[in-house]
Amino acid sequence: MAQHGDGVTAPEGDAVHGSAVTTALAVSHQTVESPGTAVVPTDPVINPGFPPHNPRMTDLYPEKAARAARQVAILFYISIIGSIFAVAAYVAFPIVPGDPGSIRINNALLGIGITLGLLGIGLGAVHWAKQLMREDESVELRHGTRGTDATREKAVEVFTLGNNESGIGRRSLIRNSLIGALVLTPVPAVALFRDLAPAANPVPLLQHTMWKKGTRLTRDPDGTAVKATDVTLGSAFHIIPEGLNDREDALEQKAKAAVLLMRLRPEDLHVSEARKGWNYEGIVAYSKICTHVGCPVALYEQQTHHLLCPCHQSQFDITHEAKVIFGPARRPLPQLPITIDSEGYLVAQSDFHEPVGPDFWEREL
Amino acid sequence: MAKSTTPRAAKNARTNRKAGRRSPLASVALIVIGLVATGGAYAMFTSSATANTATANSTLTSDGAKLFAANCATCHGMNLQGTKDGPTLIGVGAASVDFQVGTGRMPLAASGPQAEQKPVQFTANQIKALYTYVASFAPGPGIPDKQYLGGNGDAAKGAVLFRTNCAMCHNVAGAGGALTEGKYAPSLAGVSAKHVIEAMETGPQNMPVFNDNNLTPADKANIVTYLKYLDKNPSPGGLDLGNLGPVSEGLFLWIFGLGTIVGITIWLTAKAN
Numbered sequence A: 001m002a003q004h005g006d007g008v009t010a011p012e013g014d015a016v017h018g019s020a021v022t023t024a025l026a027v028s029h030q031t032v033e034s035p036g037t038a039v040v041p042t043d044p045v046i047n048p049g050f051p052p053h054n055p056r057m058t059d060l061y062p063e064k065a066a067r068a069a070r071q072v073a074i075l076f077y078i079s080i081i082g083s084i085f086a087v088a089a090y091v092a093f094p095i096v097p098g099d100p101g102s103i104r105i106n107n108a109l110l111g112i113g114i115t116l117g118l119l120g121i122g123l124g125a126v127h128w129a130k131q132l133m134r135e136d137e138s139v140e141l142r143h144g145t146r147g148t149d150a151t152r153e154k155a156v157e158v159f160t161l162g163n164n165e166s167g168i169g170r171r172s173l174i175r176n177s178l179i180g181a182l183v184l185t186p187v188p189a190v191a192l193f194r195d196l197a198p199a200a201n202p203v204p205l206l207q208h209t210m211w212k213k214g215t216r217l218t219r220d221p222d223g224t225a226v227k228a229t230d231v232t233l234g235s236a237f238h239i240i241p242e243g244l245n246d247r248e249d250a251l252e253q254k255a256k257a258a259v260l261l262m263r264l265r266p267e268d269l270h271v272s273e274a275r276k277g278w279n280y281e282g283i284v285a286y287s288k289i290c291t292h293v294g295c296p297v298a299l300y301e302q303q304t305h306h307l308l309c310p311c312h313q314s315q316f317d318i319t320h321e322a323k324v325i326f327g328p329a330r331r332p333l334p335q336l337p338i339t340i341d342s343e344g345y346l347v348a349q350s351d352f353h354e355p356v357g358p359d360f361w362e363r364e365l
Numbered sequence B: 001m002a003k004s005t006t007p008r009a010a011k012n013a014r015t016n017r018k019a020g021r022r023s024p025l026a027s028v029a030l031i032v033i034g035l036v037a038t039g040g041a042y043a044m045f046t047s048s049a050t051a052n053t054a055t056a057n058s059t060l061t062s063d064g065a066k067l068f069a070a071n072c073a074t075c076h077g078m079n080l081q082g083t084k085d086g087p088t089l090i091g092v093g094a095a096s097v098d099f100q101v102g103t104g105r106m107p108l109a110a111s112g113p114q115a116e117q118k119p120v121q122f123t124a125n126q127i128k129a130l131y132t133y134v135a136s137f138a139p140g141p142g143i144p145d146k147q148y149l150g151g152n153g154d155a156a157k158g159a160v161l162f163r164t165n166c167a168m169c170h171n172v173a174g175a176g177g178a179l180t181e182g183k184y185a186p187s188l189a190g191v192s193a194k195h196v197i198e199a200m201e202t203g204p205q206n207m208p209v210f211n212d213n214n215l216t217p218a219d220k221a222n223i224v225t226y227l228k229y230l231d232k233n234p235s236p237g238g239l240d241l242g243n244l245g246p247v248s249e250g251l252f253l254w255i256f257g258l259g260t261i262v263g264i265t266i267w268l269t270a271k272a273n
Helices: A002-007 A017-018 A026-031 A060-090 A099-131 A148-164 A174-186 A187-194 A202-205 A249-256 B004-021 B025-049 B055-072 B091-102 B124-135 B155-167 B191-201 B219-231 B246-270
Strands: A218-219 A235-241 A259-263 A283-287 A299-301 A306-308 A315-317 A323-326 A338-340 A346-348
Touching: A060 A099, A148 A338, A218 A346, A235 A249, A283 A338, A283 A346, B055 B124, B091 B124, B155 B219, B191 B219
Parallel strands: none
Antiparallel strands: A218 A235, A235 A259, A259 A283, A299 A306, A306 A315, A315 A323, A338 A346
């Protein structure tokens, strides 16, 4: 302590001497051992030294030390009991196929056992270290990473020998062809991983869905067609295009083509001039893919006619062509123009007139 | 006077009663009473079961009319035509009345974002009278058939339909969820099969209608089966924390998980004393 204190007092107020005068500590640590340091600080961080050492209760009273030792042992015993308990519980409460309750009790007891097994060791070890192990403060200085001169010479010798024996420095034909071979080995991987990208340009995929003129609106998930008469006032149908379930890429197509079908009173709808004839007697179909980040928007309130997206609370007003009335969505939900065919089934008049879902770079708007 | 005689009179009465109970005629009287009661009750039940349904319905309808006038007409109008405080009930059907009154949502306690569930105000017979009365005005969805209520459908098919049609509002585990402006989709835990089917058929409040052309009665029975399965089977993952997903689980971890880590860190770095 005393010698640290001396070191602290020396540099105070000696700024006049600049780099010439530093403390013994600063000299030994910064000017000598760090040759790369260009600037020798005039006001180095002063080593505060160690705080005063206070002996622990376990250092002063042997009975406290004995008690702490017992506590550590008890913690280790708890670990032993926990580990055995985990095995016993795993055997005694097996997972019965078809009974989720058995998974619950099996997992819970197994978890409690393993937790005790691990925590007992950890807590015991920390308690041991804190109460009983040697605890006076000490400093371990870092050493330089440079090897000794003998080691460095030996290393150079090994490399030189390798060069001489293999002749890699001399035989430039072998060396250059090897470099060429090594450079080209990763090339097949480039070709392979390049194919992980979408085969086709993704932009047209984003701009079109499965809907086209005459595609019947069918129920999700079973794919049965919906008649206009089925859709009573206040109803909400979850709709997929006809034939979706037969496609190999059914999920990719569904992610774009999913539609929510609702029936409102025709007088409640505020239809713009361009969309006259897109609804059928108050039956409207809107894309279920949120224009914000693409969550399925299907929380339809049949009295307020609001459609809520559960992810970020965007709200769309179905009476005003799915106009955004709240939340982060920027554009209204695209509307699918519908009508009925000769048998009374609801069919699409065309695809959506704009890309569904969230924005992307190539989207014009 | 009164103090001295009252106990004695009571004692006499008690001995008389005891004597009456011990009388040889007592058991005969008891049997007669029992037979009359059983027979009478049997006659009553069978007569009500076989009675002319028209007359039974007309009594139900007249009872319902009185109940309606006393409890519902303020908002829905004396002729169910509706007022500015409540919608018309013409054509809503028996299912709607049974759901709204049978779950305690009606009569409305206070106007708010949506009608709250509260203790049911009427007996089963009164509810029956009410819906018979309302249904007598115009046809509408009826009380669901018993064969769909048993929960003996296909739970897996029901789960698929539930995920498509119901889960966006009611949560995939039926735990309910928030809607706009204070409205919410209630939890479906413990809701009776009859009320679940009636809600699908009639679309109470802001719930859309899922009529029999959208979800067939068999589909609805499958959904009910799935809900019963959820009620009966605990979450395999342990504490479900209300099945609210990342909200409740995240909050739990923030408070208890981080709290534990902070506590252990403080203990680890504290000096032993």
